[in-house]
Amino acid sequence: MLLLAAHMLLLFAGCNDDDNGDSKETLASIVAETVNYSTTTNCITTQGSRGVTYAAVIADQGEEVWCSFALNEQVTEMRGEAGDPVYLYMDQNRTGEDRTARIDLTFSDGYAASFTMTQRSSGSTITYDYERSWGEQPFYLENSDFIYKTYYTTLTTTEYVTGGYKRNYSICYDCEKHVSRWVAYPVHYCYTTPSGGRTDAWSYDPNNQPPAIPREYQQYILKGYGSYGYDRGHMLASATRYNNDATNEMTFYATNMMPQASRFNQGIWGTLEGKEREWGPDRQKIDGKFINYDTLYVVTGTHFATDKTIDNQNGPIAVPSHCWKVMLRQRSNENRQISEFGADELKAIGFLFTNDTAGAGMSLREAACTVREIEELTGFTFFRNLDPEVAETVKSRMDYSDWPGL
Structure with missing residues (x-):
């Protein structure tokens, strides 16, 4: 059975974070700027005060559509509320070249962020970075199952x-x-x-x-x-x-x-x-x-x-x-x-x-x-x-x- 690993990388810090107040700094960050060729999911985390919204767009991904905000659909624009994650879904990269996608977020309070995600070429490997507060995480083993x-x-x-x-x-x-x-x-x-x-x-x-x-x-x-x-x-x-x-x-x-x-x-x-x-x-x-x-x-x-x-x-x-x-x-x-x-x-x-x-x-x-x-x-x-x-x-x-x- 050939089933390439889909790596859902890691997001938030430990349980001592105070993330329940009505007033927060508006921020966004991408979980992984570089992903493996077989990785099919990634995420941008967001935070902000209650009532703040965002608009996200995949502004550039080259000539081929390989990155989307929806699974099995070509969705390149979406909206949400601060605090909601922005999931990214990718096709596996079966080419011999790295490829990049630029994702832009604009928040209703004026904050904006732009991220460039690189998906490595077919057959390449990378070392994943984790949230350092997640002490339980083992290393990943590459295995098709x-x-x-x-x-x-x-x-x-x-x-x-x-x-x-x-x-x-x-x-x-x-x-x-x-x-x-x-x-x-x-x-x-x-x-x-x-x-x-x-x-x-x-x-x-x-x-x-x-x-x-x-x-x-x-x-x-x-x-x-x-x-x-x-x-x-x-x-x-x-x-x-x-x-x-x-x-x-x-x-x-x-x-x-x-x-x-x-x-x-x-x-x-x-x-x-x-x-x-x-x-x-x-x-x-x-x-x-x-x-x-x-x-x-x-x-x-x-x-x-x-x-x-x-x-x-x-x-x-x-x-x-x-x-x-x-x-x-x-x-x-x-x-x-x-x-x-x-x-x-x-x-x-x-x-x-x-x-x-x-x-x-x-x-x-x-x-x-x-x-x-x-x-x-x-x-x-x-x-x-x-x-x-x-x-x-x-x-x-x-x-x-x-x-x-x-």
Whole structure:
């Protein structure tokens, strides 16, 4: 199967950003000025005071129309409100030459911005840049079966939680196996409060956020897996996204599910998910206001040492032989981006289980390992937003005492 990766690059910063006021500076920025030849989505982020609008136009893209504001349509002009993202959809560049598109934005308060996006020539590769505050993001691996995607949500605001439009989680989805290789996400109070509930909204990814993952490549999960002894296992746990129903519903997408042995999923794996929330950020009340510190950065993933599959309406689903997590957190509550910390200011840990009865019988301490060991097993490289020397040190060590309850 030939399915080139559609890279949805990354937008907004962490949950401590205050983006809910009525009065804001008007700004716009493009996620990636240069994209790979196979990249088919990009985005311009906008912000501004309530009531400010914008007009966007693809002013120049050469003789061939290859860039649009709409999927599968040639739309070169659009309007929106400040705060709304401007999605860009591109054809893959199958030519031997780089090509550029100029996108102009004019805001109703007089602010204007112009961006030139370059799409590289066929067969070339680039190194992607990420928002440095997204500590959970792994490096991307080029694979014709992988689709990379980030889901976004609007969180509810309370007196001690800053809501707004945020990332929910990112995935590396394997269309051939019908399972995500990894799901990366932050654990923070803004996602878990106010306390909502489990929606059980089992569904396909509705593809209302790019890039599209064709339904035939997703698991049919509306009725479970049948009599195989496997649960529809969340990679990002439902209880880690209780801010509101819409945010929780995204955790029930087929792209967030993996077949997990029932005893394992309902036992030690659930225990680890609870610990994950416990190890998340602290919340303190200062001068009568709640202040939320820090973020726990998590990647949950699958490994396939066997070719086991289970039947499914949309085709066989690969059963992971192993399920794993890696976690990263700063040691103290300081409001700095994760990329600004040194190795002695950070702690990391990995967990590796077999997806079977033996895995169900493991303790958290038995499953604990270094992040480097997970990298060696899976081939993925984690925490790309750390300085390389810092990352090398942090991922190669693990201290039980850093993680209460092990």
